[in-house]
Amino acid sequence: MEITFNTFERFVFDKLYFNYKTNGTPFLSRKSWGLKNFNRYFQGSENSKYFGYSYWEQNYQIRVPFNPASFIFTINSPTEIYFGFQHYLDYKGDVKVVEDLELFKTAFLATVKAKLTGDFKIKQSKKASVQKYFTVDCITAFDSLEQLWTSFSKFEDLIKTNFNETLRTTEANFKNLEIRQVKNKECEYCIEGIKKNTEFFRLTNLKPDISNFHDMDDKMKNLNKILYGPPGTGKTYNTINIALEALEEDLSNLTRDQVNDLFEKKIEAGRIVFTTFHQSMSYEDFIEGIKPIEPSQEGDPVIYRVVDGIFKMLCIEASFSLAKEEESVATENVLDFSLAFDNFVQEIEENLASEETIELATKNGGKVVVDGISQQGNIIIKHPGKDNTYPVSKQRLSKLHAAFSDLADINNIDQEFRSIIGGSNSTANWSVLNAIRKNNLVSKEVPKEIRKYSWDDKVQVVKSLKKEDYKRKIGEPYVLIVDEINRGNVSQIFGELITLIEEDKRLGNPEAIRVQLPYSKDWFGVPPNVYIIGTMNTADRSVEALDMALRRRFSFTEMPPKPELIRTEGKAENGMVDGIELSALLENINKRIEKLLDKDHMIGHSYFLSVEGLKGLKAAFQNKIVPLLQEYFFGDYGKIGLVIGSKFFDIKDNYLDEDFFAPFEDYDSSPLVERKVYHLKNIQEMSDELFVEALNNLQRKTTN
Incomplete structure (x- = not known):
């Protein structure tokens, strides 16, 4: 790992700022009061080779320019970066404060020493002539910033927890100290000062404005976004860019083909899911539902299972990404047990195929028999000589495995197992779990970094x-794109999860919510690294008519027609085709539509981007624009004519005999006999000359 001081400083600040915005954890990176004095992100400098921040304030002052209790990052060189915790004790005032500081130091270090694991060194100053302090330093080198931050986050949690616990449990002894948590207003003041200090960004070759802060705010506020506008304005086109940017991909130097290739790769990797809402879309498709499962063998009965929907599956992938980031012992135990269970099932199937009787020992010294493996993958157990069978599932057994480290310590398996998983199959569950542990089938030969994880894992x-496992985690972002989001019954599709997609209700936030799903009975929440991007055709249904519950939980970005893009991005040179300026043509059409209807029914610029010549322009009018106008005006050719002009119509003056209509008493049909009949021309069969003439007529241009 090789990184500059300024880049690393910004990296740490962004992490802290992100945590503050998501978890509400205020911090102080500077102690200078007065906005103009915030000329760096942190106290410390490149010359001093360190910087630091704190979560605490106190009523006593010391000679160092920042907070006495601080987390410190030391940068000895671009390849040597370390972190630690430092607490200064050199108060030059009331001796009682010094005594309390010494008491606090002794109690705190005694607690921390017992819990620290890894390469850490505790150092204390001894000379009275210099500043008194103690430090807890990590002396491990890291290969990447993310690896360092993961390790630091665990260290920071340990220090914060024990620092606060020492204050709380020995508060009566520290009568002269007033150490408290940093307040939100202090944190906001500090952040505001840094935001306004644009000079620092210029001097350090970072962005010369505060857009990164706004970008981060937008990222937090726009986990749920809807692009809305009339047809052909590039809503679906732009979701691809937005989704890839949410995945932190740099698209600045990529062609459109390269962007599309990257998009397809992310879909294949499961990082992006694309779907379209429609009238038949349901909760069972989106979240979970009971579905028929195709039998594994011909003649077997059809079975029904609870099957996860597209959104639930994406959330599971995103949550697993967060769990992998933590790489906790608990997570690895679950994965190891899952592999052990699968291996055990495979061994059972091989033995059953050889018609072997498989007996497992029970806790009381008896035996149970493995009767088979169900289509759901459960191990079927029964007692010898009896017909009743008991299924043992991986999910339940995994909970027992995590809850009981030693099965020999269990005295009453019915009572103790029931407290974890409920049910009445305690003997069967104990026997299978005991057999798996004795077989020790977890392979330690596969390195974790290349281990393949099954969906069940x-x-x-x-x-x-x-819930707490989601706190302070970022994880890899995942994106769900919902095209035509307003065409589905949103209340029916999202169900109770309409609340869970709110930013502050996401897992890891203080107001996080989990709900129990109706079919699987699983407890479910939406992780913080899932983005939802929707598109909405305003000509199909206006924004105002959208479900209010959905509107409140999404930010909306309007995608209006942009005629100027025809000139800059279209295939026609300078946006001109045989003297026809396509952007002006589109503007004329849209102004008339807005006058007759509204802006939600305008025509998008994308219909003109692929036009290279008159042939392509004819096809766009015949196959795209005119059909839209017919739909908008419900076949009212008079209004369609007001938009595109009379040259696109064959107008027939049918003067017929008065006896043309069938006789109908007391109804005067004579005005109808004189009525004109309008027929739209087949535009693609028009000559180039007549087509150009019709376009000039549309724009009220006279031709010679």
Whole structure:
């Protein structure tokens, strides 16, 4: 890993700022009061080779320019970066404060020493002539910033927890100290000062404005976004860019073909899911539902299972990404047990195929028999000589495996197992779990970084996660694109999850919510690294008519027609075709539509981008523009004519005999006999000369 001081400083600040915005954890990176004095992100400098920040404030002052209790990052060289915690104790005032500081130091270090694991060194100053302090430093070198931050986050949690716990448990002894948590207003003041200091960004070759802060705010606020506009304005086109940018891909130097290739790769990798809402879309398709499963062998009965929908599956993938980021012992235990269970099932199937009787020992010294493996993958157990069978599932067994490290310590398996998984199959579950542990089938030869995780592995890990496991995690972003989001019954499709997609209700936030799903009975929440991007055709249904619950939980970005793009991005040279300026043509059409209807029914610029000549322009009018106008005006050719002009119509003056209509008493049909009949021309069969004449007529241009 090789990185500059300024880049690393910004990296740390962004992490802290992200945590503050998501979890509400205020911090202080500077102690200078007065906005103009915030000329760096942190106290410390490149010359001093360190910088630091704190979560605490106090009523006593010391000679160092920043907070006495701070997390410190030391940068000895571009390849040597370390972190630690430092607490200064050199108060030059009331001796009682110094005594309390020493008491606090002793109590705190005693607690931390017992819990630190890894390469850490505790150092204390001894000379009275210099500043007194103690430090807890990590002396491990890291290969990447993310690896360092993952390790640091665990260290920071340990220090913060024990620092606060020491204050709380020994508060009566520290009568002269007033150490408290940093307040939100102090944090906001600090951030505001840094935001306004644009000079610093210029001097350090970072962005010369505060757009990164706004970008981060937008990222937090726009986890749920809808692009809305009339047809052909590039809504679906832009979702590809937005989705890839959410995945932190740099698209600045890529061609459109390269962007599309990258998009397809992300779909194949499962990072992006694309779907379209329609009238038949349901909760069972989107979240979960009971579906028929095709029998594995011909003649077997059809079975029904609870099957995860597209959104639930994406959330499981995203949650698993967060769990992998943590790489906790609990997560690895779940994965190891999942592999052990699968290996055990495979061994059972091989033995059953050889018609071997498989007996497993019970806790009381008896035996149970493996009767088979169900289509759901459960191990079927029964007692010798009896017909009743008991299914043992991986999910339940994984919970027991996590809850009981030693099966020999269990005294009452019915009571203790029931407290974890419920049910009445305690003997069967104990026997299978005991057999798996004795077989020790977990392979330690596969390195974790190249280990292949099955879908079932991921599900088991996510089910094992608790709310607190999502805190302070970022994870890889995942994106769901919902095209035509307003065409589905949103209340029916999202169900109770319409609340869970809110930013502050996402897992990892203080107001996070989980709900129990109706079919699987699983507890489910939406992780913070899932983006939802929707598109909405305003000509199909206006924004105002959209479900209010959906509107409140999404930010809306209007995608109006942009005629100027025809000139800059279209295939026609300078946006001109045989003297016809395509952008002006589109503007004329849209102004008339807006006058007759509204802006939601205008024509998008994308219909003109692929036009190279008159042939392509004819096809655009015949196959795209005119059909849209017919739909907009419900076949009212008079209004269509007001938009595109009379030259696109064959107008017949049918003067017929008065006896043309069938006789109908007391109804005067004579005005109808004189009525004109309008027929739209087949535009692609028009000559080039007549077509250009019709376009000039549309724009009220006279031709010689």
